Amino acid sequence: MTQARQSSCPECEGRLRSTNSERICSECGLIVEESRIDHGPEWRSFQDDESDPERTGAPLTRSRHDRGLTTEIGKSTRAKGRKRRRLARMRVQHSRTQINSKRERNQVYAFTEIRRLTGALGLPGSVKEYACSLFDSAQQADLLRGRSLEGFAAACTYVGARVADVARTVTEVCDAAKATREEHRAAFDAMNRELRLSIGPVSPTEYLPRFASELDLGPGVERRACQLAEKATETGIVSGRNPGGVAAACLYTAASNQGLDLTQKAAADVADVTPSTIRSTYRALTEWHPHMTEAVGFESQGHRRGSVRSLIG
């Protein structure tokens, strides 16, 4: 809202915006200024970042984590006494190393994928780190069994982008990821449930800055669009709708009101929707007056249906 000092991101030239404690780039999420508030937990696992001594880069092919080769030490009924106890011990140790190495392999794989994803989506390192730590939490919470690693990598990246206020749509993430929408969702739901992520439905405003800059719209238009988006949220227009589509429609409406020649198709494209979506939302946006079912219920109308769809961008 108040931008006084630097007007563009040193990395990607995106516009900056301020939150409570920091100024961040609206496109890549780079934190330009930060008024010393330490945000979130201190993640930093043993071996870190840039060096990556483990052989990275190797396994980008799809591999299910459970489907590897395994060796087991059978329970021999013939072994007796000391020999039997030795075997038992071996079995225990062996299983332990197997679990550890499995975990480690998974982690390396997931981290590599997260790194690749954040790169491909133009997300900053902070998102990558958050995503990795989130994956670690998920692993410790034993959320992985029965769900795909790729899904978790995608979901962690998605959540990371969300909390950094540089949301990407599920479509964007899944297109770049080696995961299907279903896998992403399974992982996301699991983490959301078990880890108590504070990830509510996406607000259209989260997409506004990025879309605005992609469309070369000035701050004035963006501000107006933001007002529209807030009003849309209050009115209940957003519930059940694709937030990205609403954001694009708000921008279109704002631009249109100011005489800019922004085409519906252009607005639709940045949000990955069709012009007809822009149209219908535009209508709802401009003539929200005539009829409003349940006029006064301000909280009641909050979530009628499609709350799930609002969750996923």
Next chain:
DNA sequence: ACGATTATTGCGTTCTT
């Protein structure tokens, strides 16, 4: 390009079994 109309899709509800 925009608006109106029809088709499709997706999801919550409800109606079973």
Next chain:
DNA sequence: AAGAAAACAATAATCGT
């Protein structure tokens, strides 16, 4: 309690201007 089906809202596709 889990699954099938009718119902509804948003989005996409299509046609007309």
